[in-house]
Amino acid sequence: MSFRVRLVTFVVALLVAVQALTGVLVYGVTRHALIGEGQRQLGVAAGAFARQLDDLSERVAASVQVLSLDFALRSAIAQQDRATVLSALSNHGRRVGATQMLLVGLDGRVEADTAGRLAPGAAFPYADLVEHALQRPASAVVASHDRAHWMVVVPVFAPDLVGFIAAAIPVDDRLLARLQAQSALPKDVELATVDAGRWRGIAHGAGSGLLVRELGPASSTLPMRAEVVEADDGREYVMQAVPLARSRHSAPVVALLGYSVDAALAPYRAVGLTWAALLGLGLLAGVAGAWLIARSVSRPVERLAASARRIEAGDYAPIGARVQGDELGALAAAFDSMAAAIREREARILHQAAHDPVTGLPNRSAAESAIQRALDAAPNGEAALLMVGLERVPDIVKTLGHGVGDRLMHDVGRRLALVAGADVARATDSRFAVFLPVAARADAVALATRLVDALAEPYREADVSLDLAPAVGIALAPLHGRDAAGLLRRADVALLAAAGSEGAIAVYDEATDPHRPERLSLMGDLLRALEQDEGLALHYQPKLDLATGRIDSVEALVRWRHPRLGLLPPDAFVGLAEQTGHIRRLTRWVLATGIAQASRWHAAGRDMRVSINVSARDVEDAELPRRVAALLAAHGLPAASLVLEITESALMRDPDAALPVLERLAAQGIALSIDDFGVGQSSFAYLRRLPVRELKIDRAFVAPLAQSPEDRVIVRSIVELAHALGCRVTAEGVEERAALDYLATVGCDHAQGYLVARPMEAVALDAFEPDLEFAVGA
Structure with a gap:
C-alpha cells in the first residue's frame, strides 16, 4: 500500500472513528436522557392513572347509589317483583355504562342478572365486595371471561337493608383510550391478568399490546418502578406496573404503563440524518484534502526514491524539480548534495582502483580490461603486448628506500609514455605493460628497441646514478592468445627470457614456457x-x-x-x-x-x-x-x-x-x-x-x-x-x-x-x- 493510500486511509478512518464515537456518545447521552424522562413521566402517569380510576369508581358508586335510593326499585325489591327489578337495573346500567347489573340478596346470592350470566340463587362471585359494601360502596377491578370490569357494589335500604346492587363496568380498550385522552397518560397502557400461570393482556388502549409479553411467568417480580425493557419487535420501552384494587376472589389485574424509547428518539432521526449527511460531506472533503496533501508529499518522495534508484544504478544526475520552502525542499537539496559528493568520491575511488598511485598510469586490472575490449573489438586483427621489466628495482628499493623507488618508477612511466603513447600501464612493482592494438611482430620488436633505448639512460637523483637494466618481453595476438590475461602471462614469461638474454628483448616461445597449463x-x-x-x-x-x-x-x-x-x-x-x-x-x-x-x-x-x-x-x-x-x-x-x-x-x-x-x-x-x-x-x-x-x-x-x-x-x-x-x-x-x-x-x-x-x-x-x-x- 502506497504512502498516498495509507495517508488517505488514515484520515478517512480517523474521521469515521471520531464521528462514530461522537455519534455513539450523542446517542448514548440522548437515550439516557430520554429514558430518564420516560421514567419520570411514568411515575407521574402512574399516580394520574390511579387517581382517574378512583374518580371513575366514585362516579360509578355515586350513580349506583342513586339507583339504590329509587323508590320504585326498592318497592320492587321488597315485593320481589323480579321483572321490575331487571327493568330498573337495565335502564340505570345503560346510563352508567355497565354491561352487567346484578341484585344480590342479603344471603350473598344473585337474585337478578341483567346479562343473564348468573342464574337466580347463584352465589355472587365477589363476596368480599359485599362485605365491604355494608360500610360504604365497594369497588374493584375483576377479570372474567377474558375481560376486565370495574365491579361496584352498593347497599339498598328500604328502610332496612334489603340487598345489594352490583354494577360491572367494562375496563376495555375504549375506556383506556378515553382515560388516555383525558389526561397525560402514555400511549402504551395495558391491562394484564394471570391466566394459566402467565400474565395475559386483556386490554391495551391505543397502544400496541406488546408490554405484557415482557412480564413472563406470574411468579416473576413485577416492575413496580420504571424499568427499561426490549419488546419482541426490537423496540425499547420504559415500563412500570400499577396493581389495581381487586377482589380476593378475582385474578390479580395490573395496569402496565409503557414509554417508547424509540418513539422518543424518533424526533432526533432528522438530526441524525443531517449529521450523517454532514459526515459524508466531511469524509469527501477529508478524502480530497488528504489525497491532495498526500500527493504533495508523495510526489517529492517518489522523485527522491527514483533518484536513489538512479544513484544505485550509477546515475548521479540532480533530482530536478523540487519542493521549495519546506522540509521536503531541504531534503531534496540535501539529497542532491549527497549525490554530488557520492559522485565525486566514487569517481575518485574508481580512479584509484584503476590507476597506480605513484605513476598515475592504469594498473594491471584496468589494463587487462582495456586490452580485452580492444581484442574483442578487432577479433581478427594483429596486436602486441610488451612487458617492460626493470630487474634492479627491488635492489634499489631495498638499498635507497621506497621514496627513491617511487620517484624512479614515476620517471620510467613518463619515459615510456613519451615513446609508446597513451597505452602504458603499470603491471607490477617493477614492470610496465605497453599495448599495441594494431601491430605485427616487426612493429612490436621495433617499439621494444625504442623502449630499451629510452630506459638505457640512468636515473639520476642528487649524487646517485642508477642503471635501470631494462628488458622487454613480447606476446603477440592472435599467435599467443586472444584473451588479455593469457597475453599478460605470456608477456611475463617472455620477459623472464629477455632478462637473461644479450639483447634484453624476447618474443614469447611456447617451447620454453615452464608455466604452461599442460x-x-x-x-x-x-x-x-x-x-x-x-x-x-x-x-x-x-x-x-x-x-x-x-x-x-x-x-x-x-x-x-x-x-x-x-x-x-x-x-x-x-x-x-x-x-x-x-x-x-x-x-x-x-x-x-x-x-x-x-x-x-x-x-x-x-x-x-x-x-x-x-x-x-x-x-x-x-x-x-x-x-x-x-x-x-x-x-x-x-x-x-x-x-x-x-x-x-x-x-x-x-x-x-x-x-x-x-x-x-x-x-x-x-x-x-x-x-x-x-x-x-x-x-x-x-x-x-x-x-x-x-x-x-x-x-x-x-x-x-x-x-x-x-x-x-x-x-x-x-x-x-x-x-x-x-x-x-x-x-x-x-x-x-x-x-x-x-x-x-x-x-x-x-x-x-x-x-x-x-x-x-x-x-x-x-x-x-x-x-x-x-x-x-x-
Missing part, C-alpha cells in the same frame, strides 16, 4: 604415478673403469612412461618437479628404488656402486641423511655402494645449508660426487671444504676433446686438481673413441657416455659386458 597437469600425473608406483622406472648407465676396463658403477636415471604421452625423457618432468617443489618426493622414490636394486646386486655378489642424483632442494633437507641411512639399513646395503651426485649450481645456491647435510652423509660412509663440474660458480676455496670423493667433468668439455686443444688442457687440469684433492674423476658425455683414449692418457678414472653404453634396465645391465677394446692398452 605442465601443471603433468605434475598431477607425476604425483599419481609416485603414489601408485606406476609408469616410473630406473635405467642404469654404466661407468667404465679406465684402469681395469670393467663396469664397476652405474648412474641411476629415472624414466617415466606416461599413460597418454608415452615415454618421457627426464628433462620433460624433472626440471618441472624441481620448480613446483615435488622433486623431494621424486628423489625419495628414486632413492628407494635405486638402493633396493643395489641391494639385489650386492646380495648376488656383484660389486656395483650406484650413483643417484639429488637436487638442490634435497641437499637443503636436513632429514635427507636420516632417510638415506634408514633405506640402507632396511635393504642391508653398505654405504660405500651408494654415491649421491649433486650439481655444482645446487651446492652454490645455499652452501651454508648444504654443507651440514653433506657432512652428515659423508660421515655415514656415503660417497658424494659433484655433477657437471666446470660450468658452475664454485670457488676452489669452497670446494676444498666439501666432503666430496668424485668430480664429474661436464660434457661441454668432454665432447670437443678430439678437436679442441683448449678443452684438453682444461680436462687435464681438472683431473690433476681432483687427484690432488683426493677425488676420483668421471668424464660424462663420452661419445668418441679419441676422447676416450685421451681421458685414459691423462689418468681419468671413469668414463660415461653413449660410447660406453646407453642407459638400460637392470635386467639388461646384468647381461652387459663392455668391449675389451675400451680397456687401457687394448
Whole structure:
C-alpha cells in the first residue's frame, strides 16, 4: 500500500472513528436522557392513572347509589317483583355504562342478572365486595371471561337493608383510550391478568399490546418502578406496573404503563440524518484534502526514491524539480548534495582502483580490461603486448628506500609514455605493460628497441646514478592468445627470457614456457604415478673403469612412461618437479628404488656402486641423511655402494645449508660426487671444504676433446686438481673413441657416455659386458 493510500486511509478512518464515537456518545447521552424522562413521566402517569380510576369508581358508586335510593326499585325489591327489578337495573346500567347489573340478596346470592350470566340463587362471585359494601360502596377491578370490569357494589335500604346492587363496568380498550385522552397518560397502557400461570393482556388502549409479553411467568417480580425493557419487535420501552384494587376472589389485574424509547428518539432521526449527511460531506472533503496533501508529499518522495534508484544504478544526475520552502525542499537539496559528493568520491575511488598511485598510469586490472575490449573489438586483427621489466628495482628499493623507488618508477612511466603513447600501464612493482592494438611482430620488436633505448639512460637523483637494466618481453595476438590475461602471462614469461638474454628483448616461445597449463597437469600425473608406483622406472648407465676396463658403477636415471604421452625423457618432468617443489618426493622414490636394486646386486655378489642424483632442494633437507641411512639399513646395503651426485649450481645456491647435510652423509660412509663440474660458480676455496670423493667433468668439455686443444688442457687440469684433492674423476658425455683414449692418457678414472653404453634396465645391465677394446692398452 502506497504512502498516498495509507495517508488517505488514515484520515478517512480517523474521521469515521471520531464521528462514530461522537455519534455513539450523542446517542448514548440522548437515550439516557430520554429514558430518564420516560421514567419520570411514568411515575407521574402512574399516580394520574390511579387517581382517574378512583374518580371513575366514585362516579360509578355515586350513580349506583342513586339507583339504590329509587323508590320504585326498592318497592320492587321488597315485593320481589323480579321483572321490575331487571327493568330498573337495565335502564340505570345503560346510563352508567355497565354491561352487567346484578341484585344480590342479603344471603350473598344473585337474585337478578341483567346479562343473564348468573342464574337466580347463584352465589355472587365477589363476596368480599359485599362485605365491604355494608360500610360504604365497594369497588374493584375483576377479570372474567377474558375481560376486565370495574365491579361496584352498593347497599339498598328500604328502610332496612334489603340487598345489594352490583354494577360491572367494562375496563376495555375504549375506556383506556378515553382515560388516555383525558389526561397525560402514555400511549402504551395495558391491562394484564394471570391466566394459566402467565400474565395475559386483556386490554391495551391505543397502544400496541406488546408490554405484557415482557412480564413472563406470574411468579416473576413485577416492575413496580420504571424499568427499561426490549419488546419482541426490537423496540425499547420504559415500563412500570400499577396493581389495581381487586377482589380476593378475582385474578390479580395490573395496569402496565409503557414509554417508547424509540418513539422518543424518533424526533432526533432528522438530526441524525443531517449529521450523517454532514459526515459524508466531511469524509469527501477529508478524502480530497488528504489525497491532495498526500500527493504533495508523495510526489517529492517518489522523485527522491527514483533518484536513489538512479544513484544505485550509477546515475548521479540532480533530482530536478523540487519542493521549495519546506522540509521536503531541504531534503531534496540535501539529497542532491549527497549525490554530488557520492559522485565525486566514487569517481575518485574508481580512479584509484584503476590507476597506480605513484605513476598515475592504469594498473594491471584496468589494463587487462582495456586490452580485452580492444581484442574483442578487432577479433581478427594483429596486436602486441610488451612487458617492460626493470630487474634492479627491488635492489634499489631495498638499498635507497621506497621514496627513491617511487620517484624512479614515476620517471620510467613518463619515459615510456613519451615513446609508446597513451597505452602504458603499470603491471607490477617493477614492470610496465605497453599495448599495441594494431601491430605485427616487426612493429612490436621495433617499439621494444625504442623502449630499451629510452630506459638505457640512468636515473639520476642528487649524487646517485642508477642503471635501470631494462628488458622487454613480447606476446603477440592472435599467435599467443586472444584473451588479455593469457597475453599478460605470456608477456611475463617472455620477459623472464629477455632478462637473461644479450639483447634484453624476447618474443614469447611456447617451447620454453615452464608455466604452461599442460605442465601443471603433468605434475598431477607425476604425483599419481609416485603414489601408485606406476609408469616410473630406473635405467642404469654404466661407468667404465679406465684402469681395469670393467663396469664397476652405474648412474641411476629415472624414466617415466606416461599413460597418454608415452615415454618421457627426464628433462620433460624433472626440471618441472624441481620448480613446483615435488622433486623431494621424486628423489625419495628414486632413492628407494635405486638402493633396493643395489641391494639385489650386492646380495648376488656383484660389486656395483650406484650413483643417484639429488637436487638442490634435497641437499637443503636436513632429514635427507636420516632417510638415506634408514633405506640402507632396511635393504642391508653398505654405504660405500651408494654415491649421491649433486650439481655444482645446487651446492652454490645455499652452501651454508648444504654443507651440514653433506657432512652428515659423508660421515655415514656415503660417497658424494659433484655433477657437471666446470660450468658452475664454485670457488676452489669452497670446494676444498666439501666432503666430496668424485668430480664429474661436464660434457661441454668432454665432447670437443678430439678437436679442441683448449678443452684438453682444461680436462687435464681438472683431473690433476681432483687427484690432488683426493677425488676420483668421471668424464660424462663420452661419445668418441679419441676422447676416450685421451681421458685414459691423462689418468681419468671413469668414463660415461653413449660410447660406453646407453642407459638400460637392470635386467639388461646384468647381461652387459663392455668391449675389451675400451680397456687401457687394448
